[in-house]
Amino acid sequence: MAITHHLTEDLLARLLASTVIDEYLKGFDIADRALSDYLNELLQSHGIKRADVVRGSGINATVVYDIFAGKSNPGRDHAIMLAFGLKCDVVETQRLLRMAGVSELWCKIRRDAIILWCIQQGFDRAETDDELYRFGEKTLLATGRLR
The missing domain is CATH 1.10.260 (434 Repressor (Amino-terminal Domain))
Known part of the structure; x- marks a missing residue:
């Protein structure tokens, strides 16, 4: 069973590209x-x-x-x-x-x-x-x- 994670660089790019923080937080289950x-x-x-x-x-x-x-x-x-x-x-x-x-x-x-x-x-x-x-x-x- 492999652990899968988004690369931090990818997440950062998506966060910075988001116009509304809610989109990012909902889309990636950030916790x-x-x-x-x-x-x-x-x-x-x-x-x-x-x-x-x-x-x-x-x-x-x-x-x-x-x-x-x-x-x-x-x-x-x-x-x-x-x-x-x-x-x-x-x-x-x-x-x-x-x-x-x-x-x-x-x-x-x-x-x-x-x-x-x-x-x-x-x-x-x-x-x-x-x-x-x-x-x-x-x-x-x-x-x-x-x-």
């Missing part, structure tokens, strides 16, 4: 969407279980379950780690980060560029941490610089 709903959709579409996310992300199980239940929001690194646990591609990762209320990965930031590249290559969280460490960047499970 705030909960992060927990998106995470559960990803679980289903990727055919994995929360326990797989815990193992793949490296995040404490209680924290993962609280995020999935909507009891808490992840910080940026935890959101990135969740994306690895969920086996997200780049688009899904960026959407997850936006929905978590944190900044997206940006290719002009060295650490972010490494993470983006690792996601594109299909690396898991541990392999990504190895790459971050190799380049002297803060790993997802560590604090502070490693230089």
Whole structure:
């Protein structure tokens, strides 16, 4: 079951082309969407279980379950780690980060560029941490610089 979404650029173009805001709001069922709903959709579409996310992300199980239940929001690194646990591609990762209320990965930031590249290559969280460490960047499970 694939998750289908309108591209943000398409929605923005349609919004700006609307002469009346009501047309846009009615036409696309625009509403705030909960992060927990998106995470559960990803679980289903990727055919994995929360326990797989815990193992793949490296995040404490209680924290993962609280995020999935909507009891808490992840910080940026935890959101990135969740994306690895969920086996997200780049688009899904960026959407997850936006929905978590944190900044997206940006290719002009060295650490972010490494993470983006690792996601594109299909690396898991541990392999990504190895790459971050190799380049002297803060790993997802560590604090502070490693230089």
